[in-house]
Amino acid sequence: MEDLTVSFAGRDEPGRRTGQRANVLEGVGFTLAIGAIVGLVGESGCGKSVTAMSILRLLPSPPSRVERGRVLFEGVDLLTLDEGAMRDMRGNRVGMIFQEPMTSLNPTFTVGWQIDEALRLHTPLGRKERHQRCLELLRLVGIGAPERRLAQYPHELSGGLRQRIMIAMALACEPRLLVADEPTTALDVTIQAQILDLLAGIRERLGMAILLITHDLGVVAEYCDEVVVMYAGRVIETAPVRPLFANPRHPYTAGLLASMPKLDGGRGMLPTIPGMVPSPGSRPVGCPFTDRCPNALPRCRTEMPPLEIGPDRHAFACWNPVR
Amino acid sequence: MAGYLLRRIIQALLILLGVTAITFILLYLLPADPARQIAGRSATAATVQSIRQQLGLDLPLWQQYLRYLGNLVQGDMGRSYIQRTEVASLVWSRLPATLLLMAGAIVCELVIGLGAGIIAAVRRGRPTDTAIMVASFLGVSAPQFVVGILLLYVFAVQLGWFPIGGYGTFAHLVLPSLTLGILGGGWYSRMTRSSMVDVLRQDYIRTARAKGATGGRIVLVHALRNAVLPLIAMIGLDVGIFMSGAVVVESVFGWPGIGQLTWQAIQQVDIPVIMGVTLTAALFIVLGNLLADLIAPLADPRIKLR
Ligand SMILES: Nc1ncnc2c1ncn2[C@@H]1O[C@H](COP(=O)(O)OP(=O)(O)O)[C@@H](O)[C@H]1O
Ligand code: SF4
Ligand SMILES: [Mg+2]
Numbered sequence: 197m198e199d200l201t202v203s204f205a206g207r208d209e210p211g212r213r214t215g216q217r218a219n220v221l222e223g224v225g226f227t228l229a230i231g232a233i234v235g236l237v238g239e240s241g242c243g244k245s246v247t248a249m250s251i252l253r254l255l256p257s258p259p260s261r262v263e264r265g266r267v268l269f270e271g272v273d274l275l276t277l278d279e280g281a282m283r284d285m286r287g288n289r290v291g292m293i294f295q296e297p298m299t300s301l302n303p304t305f306t307v308g309w310q311i312d313e314a315l316r317l318h319t320p321l322g323r324k325e326r327h328q329r330c331l332e333l334l335r336l337v338g339i340g341a342p343e344r345r346l347a348q349y350p351h352e353l354s355g356g357l358r359q360r361i362m363i364a365m366a367l368a369c370e371p372r373l374l375v376a377d378e379p380t381t382a383l384d385v386t387i388q389a390q391i392l393d394l395l396a397g398i399r400e401r402l403g404m405a406i407l408l409i410t411h412d413l414g415v416v417a418e419y420c421d422e423v424v425v426m427y428a429g430r431v432i433e434t435a436p437v438r439p440l441f442a443n444p445r446h447p448y449t450a451g452l453l454a455s456m457p458k459l460d461g462g463r464g465m466l467p468t469i470p471g472m473v474p475s476p477g478s479r480p481v482g483c484p485f486t487d488r489c490p491n492a493l494p495r496c497r498t499e500m501p502p503l504e505i506g507p508d509r510h511a512f513a514c515w516n517p518v519r
Numbered sequence: 520m521a522g523y524l525l526r527r528i529i530q531a532l533l534i535l536l537g538v539t540a541i542t543f544i545l546l547y548l549l550p551a552d553p554a555r556q557i558a559g560r561s562a563t564a565a566t567v568q569s570i571r572q573q574l575g576l577d578l579p580l581w582q583q584y585l586r587y588l589g590n591l592v593q594g595d596m597g598r599s600y601i602q603r604t605e606v607a608s609l610v611w612s613r614l615p616a617t618l619l620l621m622a623g624a625i626v627c628e629l630v631i632g633l634g635a636g637i638i639a640a641v642r643r644g645r646p647t648d649t650a651i652m653v654a655s656f657l658g659v660s661a662p663q664f665v666v667g668i669l670l671l672y673v674f675a676v677q678l679g680w681f682p683i684g685g686y687g688t689f690a691h692l693v694l695p696s697l698t699l700g701i702l703g704g705g706w707y708s709r710m711t712r713s714s715m716v717d718v719l720r721q722d723y724i725r726t727a728r729a730k731g732a733t734g735g736r737i738v739l740v741h742a743l744r745n746a747v748l749p750l751i752a753m754i755g756l757d758v759g760i761f762m763s764g765a766v767v768v769e770s771v772f773g774w775p776g777i778g779q780l781t782w783q784a785i786q787q788v789d790i791p792v793i794m795g796v797t798l799t800a801a802l803f804i805v806l807g808n809l810l811a812d813l814i815a816p817l818a819d820p821r822i823k824l825r
Pocket of ligand 2: 446447448483484485486487489490491492493496501513514515516517
């Protein structure tokens, strides 16, 4: 992804009409290597979901609009594809799973029908072969008694099972990239670990890349190869997991790591740093983190620090980084 | 399931019993004298009195009611005061025309309402949407006879595509069905639009898009199945409404249905016939509701009959 900038038409906030267009993403870029798991982290509202949805062009438009940038997938810019070619990517070459397993499946169709649909849309397989493949997929995502499960409706399944169904559906056509937008946030802790282990295992077996969006730095440390840290619609630091955790350079990342609970396996929600994230419409000219930053310099208010790549593929955007 | 049905049937019978009681009391309060009606103006007081006795009209209200119920369970709805025929056979002879018009009207309503509602929802906020909603409003608020006469004038008188009125062939059915369909379609399109707009916002629609389904498939397969759920109850209601309420359209098109029978009966204060058609309409309302409740679980697996 290169320089992706996405704006939204202002929506009516209670009591006041904002009317203006605001850039929700501002020059977002990062790279996913084949077979890698890249963690995308940042506070709620920083633009993680918008980034994820931009890849498959799932954002509603209007109000959203891509201002500039490219999303290169196997050498093709997804943003320039026509609608038909884009559909061939969705659910076929690129799979996606969402945060809300309870509402992401259609309540009026059996889960079997819904998984089967992905195969019907993208493969020439016959009915029998598709059925075999569905059974195979349920086994792959660790669901027992697959014959019975396929005939069930979503409301008959638990959240964990539904998320497994979503994963099976996303994997039906063996995509090269899986975008997982907070796949475990809505699930309880033991199920979270099971689902993440499942994703890591599937990555090993199928060799696809995963963009794993999460709130949870513990998850990043445990499952990811690389990390992309976002703040207020920008990438502010990106690096392989080890160097980032050993030596975070951006004060925001450092703050996150410092307040992360240690020793308990690192499973904690993203810690809070005092202060407010500026909303898309009211971001300052300079570094958006200035008001909350312990390292802030006068220059930070007036000039936006560029994302500069250093050794170790470690990049950060800061005038006065942590040593 | 059997228990559910049994309970619903008992419920239905109680409702019908209530309807007979209320109608009976209301009609009893009318300042009409059936015996005089039957005997005619020139009859003597003695003749009138003997007819009164014969029909049991001199008995107290509750005894008259019990007599009526007793006859009813044997399938006897009484005789028309005016036409001197069995009410049951009068209603029965009008039933085919009424059911036919009902079917035609519901088909038209659904085609018009679903089609317009879906298009409006997909084009939400654009001129097409506004145009459809204005048209639906007009459809809902236009008087039946205006729409009926307009259609008659254009398609029967001017263009000559359809007969001007009457009953018997498919061509006769088109204009009256369309009239009712335009009126009811306005309701359906508003309902469809709002329920469709709601469904299109749901997460599972995003999932379908992420899977690579086409826009048409998403609307017609993924969304429609969910959006029609609220309409099923409405169709059930329509079954009852059309049973009794197509009076105006039946007169405009000379359609020999129950609506016309009702209208005549009311004008002539033909109490047994009024009782008969009211009861028949109530029966169909109850049946329509039951049918809707039985169909709902087929469309929505989350609904369980209990
Ligand atoms: N449909 C929308 N209309 C207007 N603004 C939106 C819309 N969706 C998201 N945004 C804006 O985009 C920003 C980023 O949202 P999101 O990507 O969902 O954050 P998160 O990192 O929590 O996933 C939010 O501040 C929100 O205001
Ligand atoms: S640029 Fe300045 S304000 Fe922004 S993070 Fe770095 S030091 Fe803090
Ligand atoms: Mg999000």
